[in-house]
Amino acid sequence: MSEPLRVGVPRQSRDHLSRPRLLEALGEGELPLRVVQAPAGYGKTALLAEWATGRGTTAATVWVTVDEECATRLGFWSRLVALLGTVDPALAGVEVSADAVANLPTLLPPLLDTAGRPLTLVVDAAEQLADPQVERDLLRLVRHTARLELVVGTRRAGELTDPATALNVDAVTLGHHELAFTPDESARLAEQLGSPLTAEQIGAVHDASAGWPLAVRAGVRMPPEHPWPDPAEADTLSRLQRMLVGDLAELPWFDDLVLLSVVDGVSVRQAELLGVRLDDHPILAAVEARGLGGWEDGLGEPRFRLQPLVRDALRQRLDDDRLRAAHRRLIAWYEERGDRAGAFESALIAQEWQRARVHLGQAFREVAGGLDRGWVRRVELPKPVLRAQPLLALFTAVAHYANGDVAKAVRMLTAGVATAEWQRLSSHGRVSVDHVWIQGMLTLGLRFAGRDELVQPALRRLLAMLPRAADPTGELDYLRPLIVTQTASTHLLLDRVDDAVGALAERPPERRGSGSGGLHPESLTVLAHASAGRIGLARAALAELVDSRLPRFFNAGFYAIPKHVGAAYVHLEDHRPDAAADELTQVMPHWPTVEWWPLVLHARAVQHWHAAGAADALRVLDAGLTEKSRKPLGAAMRAMLTALHAELLLAAGRPAEARRLIPSRRIRPYPRLAVAKARGLLLDGDHARALTIATAPAHEHRGTPRIRLHLGLIAASARLRTGDRTAAAREFADAVALSDDTGLRSPFAAMPRPDFHTLVAAVPDGAGLRAHVDRFPVLFPEPEALVSLTRRESAVLAELATPDTLAAIAGRLGVAAGTVKSQCRAIYRKLGVSARDEAVAEGRRRGLL
Structure with missing residues (x-):
């Protein structure tokens, strides 16, 4: 096999960071078209050079970097044909002239098809092509020969990047979102460059730049001309911003660029509203040349977008008066276009509080859905405004909660409640719309704080206030x-x-x-x-x-x-x-910020239980609880997760730990805990106490169908095991009827299988139910198979399944060898065995391993 032939492929710099995920996305196999499109500073050239160099192919690779000399149609083809002649003699004599250039897309395909090897053509800096006909020529070549692969690096959209092209030609397209560094890649780059920054500083650079490679590379270096920190700078990000935009301040019209930074992507008409004409504005070209921003074509008008870190640096140069004045102009702009979120944020920045309230009251969801999570960090609402506009305070607090700042959200929601209550009482008990929102703030704040005992009365009071509230503008009707x-x-x-x-x-x-x-x-x-x-x-x-x-x-x-x-x-x-x-x-x-995390964690653990067993589910549950250990957790959600934890411990053969989780005194307010407690007693053989809990009248009225079905089946098993087959059959029949009404079947899989098979045999048409339930995994060990091992004994039993000696096991567990021997004797006694191999075999049979 002949060696790969490469012409013009740039060498990689010493500090180039290889990114396997992007190389994999570009692919190794033959493909007609690959396009990498992103603004300057995203590493397009380095990526394509690494890809072209590392391909294990016999194809000849020809690299063309478009510059002024080959930006025209004639110049491009003259250079390309000259390069092609160096890889295949048959292509050396092709005529290129002003008259012949139009015929090249027709002439070249048969020559390429008969060439000695396939061709990979890389066209870098394609945005500099002055004649769009060149892109059409290249597409024609790709469509008419199977021996050519075209690879394009470009800053701008064109015919090669058009989605319609991808539909007609098999293509891979990578954009700036894919080329942005991941946090791991930023950390790897810093390590590769020997950066002196801490992990926290590197993470801050990555987050602030949204992974923009140019900024990340600049941030993790410390070149002599940009020492850090400067006396006027507090951190790495300030230094990085100075490196990126400092020299722009010397250019004419820099103030125009500063003014444009008030908008995340400014259209021509928006710029005119701000007093800046974008057509052929010279500073935009300077910004593009440095890779600090560029034009984006999307839905609606094209917009000039600055890189986030650059925009933030420029916006810091705007004084408050100019910033507010700009946003006052923008409010009407957003309102005309129906952009409630944009109008709301501009109203806040312009300190037009009532206009912000109107938008929130008339389009709460549209505002919430149209704002990014970081808006609340860009706007500071004074405390008097928050007290005077409780709907604004409620919305702002929810935004803080969504960003993970639970404490600030709770403080904000509860801060003005006492003052507002005094105002309501002084108005002789009349209820206004603002009073409703204040009560809503109190309810939500208590909910965020996990104070279940106070949430319920607060919610009852809120619901009682709604029909009595004076609402002349219909705000409550809209937001009902x-x-x-x-x-x-x-x-x-x-x-x-x-x-x-x-x-x-x-x-x-x-x-x-x-x-x-x-x-x-x-x-x-x-x-x-x-x-x-x-x-x-x-x-x-x-x-x-x-x-x-x-x-x-x-x-x-x-x-x-x-x-x-x-x-x-x-x-x-x-x-x-x-x-x-x-x-x-x-x-x-x-997951990192959602308030629903206890319900999500419960569902994830149950899914792992069904898919991989109780041990895997316990791992998921323990990891989730550890990760969320600092989050407020209400009593009801805590009881739900505790009940699941106890049942998973039972399922994993660890009843002693399950018993410690649920003392009898805790189960009265929470039917879920009653299910776990009753099941533990049933598996322990205490059928009478299990039956007492399962048939307690309170649970019949307070439990959901799922809880009632679990309790009914536990009661049926308890009655069957005490010899009362008639009562057991009656309980089971009631459970089957409830199951038929609801479509719920999985609780039957939690029964001891012998009990289920005995009782379902007496049910008319029970074969279908048995077939369905037998497809579920066995969720709990049989009561007679349940062995009460301590956590340490369970760990030792797992170690006994390895080939290691007891001394090695003791070292791994961090205890003395004598302690392990004592625990082994206890395990043998509980399992009814006398040797290590027998203990492992019995543990597997009982589902303990």
Whole structure:
């Protein structure tokens, strides 16, 4: 096999960082077209050079970097044909002249097809091509020969980057989002360059620059001409901004560029509104040449967008008066275009508080959906404004919570409540719209803080205030759907699922065109029914959320989180843990900040239980609880996760630990804990106490169908094991009827299988139920197989399954060898064996390993 032939491929610099994910995305195999499109500073040339150098192919690679000499059609083809002649003699005599250049796209394909080896043509800096006909020539070549692969690096959109081209020609396109460094790549680059920055400083550079390679490279270096820190600079980011934009200040019209920084991507008409004419503005060319920004073509008008770090550096040079004046002009601009989020943010920056309130009151969801998460850090609302505008305070606090600042959100939500209550009492008890929002702030603040005992009375009071509030502008009527969804959300987080279902059933109809937010009630309904165990109703609610009818990107958004969690429970009922995992994967981007994390964690642990067993589910649950250990957790959600933790310990053969989690005195307020406690007693052989808890009247009225079904089946097993087969059959028949009504089957898999098989045999047409339940994994060991090993004994038993000596095991566990021997004797006694191999075999048989 002949060696690869490369002409003109640039050498890689010593500090080049190899990025395998991008090389893999470009691909090794033959492909007609590959395009890398991004602004300057994204490493296009270095990436393509590494890809071209590392390919294991016999193709000849010819590299053309477009410059002034080959920007025209004649200049480009003259250079390319000259380079082609160096790789194949048959291509050396091709005529290139002003008259012949138009015929080259027709002449070259047969010559390339008969050449000695395939050709890979890399055209870098293609944005400098002055004649668009060159792109059409290249596409014609690609379409008419199978022996040519075209690779293009460019800053700007053109015919080669047009989506229509990708439909006609097999193509791979990488943009600036893909070329941006990941946090890991930024850290690897810093290590490779020997950067003296700390990991925190490197992370700050990466976050502030959104992974922009030019900025990251500049940030992790410390060149002599840019020492850090400067006396006027406080951190690495300030130094980096000075490096990037410092020399721009010496250019004419720099003030125009500073003014343009008020907008994240400015159109020609927006710039005119700000007093700047963008057409052929000389400073824009300077910005583009440095890779600090460029034109973007998207939906609507083209916009000139500065890199985020550059924009932030420029915006810091605007004094408050100029900034507010610019945004006063922009408010009307956004209002004319129906951009409520843009108008709201500009109103806040311009300190037009009432206009901001109007937009929020008339389009709460549109504003929330149109703002990025960082808006709250760009706007500082004075305390008097927050006290005077409680709706603004509520919205701002929710934004802080979404950013993970729970403490600040709670402080903001509760700060002005006492003052507002005094105002309400002084008005002789009359309730205004603002009083409703203040009560909403109190309810939400208590919810965020995990104070369940106070959330319920606060919510009751809020709901009682609504019909009495004087609302001359109809603000509450407009936002009533939002109030309903937040009420339902509060009930779900209090584990009062039936109350959530009731609240959602009474919701008013949504306005047409309300987008993803308008589907939040349907999404919550899926979760409410699935959590309760009404699987049939959950399926019906899911059927209303068919993907083809949903807004674009709905499934990736916040409003779809309840739907995904509910759908996961439904898939588990259908024996599809992989489908449940797919649903929960779509939730994980929201995991760091979402308030729903206890419900998400519960669903993830149950999914792992069904898919991989109790030990894997315990690992997921423990990891999630550790990660969220600093997050407030209400009593109801804590009880839900504690109950699951206890049941997983039972399932893993660790009943002693499960017993310690749930003392009898704790179960009265929480039916979920009653299920776990009763199951532990059943598996321990204490059938009488298990039956007492399972048949307690309180649970019949307060439990969901899922809880009632679990308790009924525990009661049936307890009665069967005490010899009362008639009562057991009656309990089981009631459970089957409840299961038929709801479509819920998985609780039967939690029964001891011999009990289930005995009782289902007496049920008319029970064969179908048995076949369905037998497809579930066995969730708990049989009661007679349950051995109460301590946590340390469980760890030692797992080590006994390895070939290591007891001394090696003791070293790994950090204890003395004598201690391990004592624990082995205790394990042998509990398992009824006398040797190590027998203990391992018995542990496997009982499901302990």
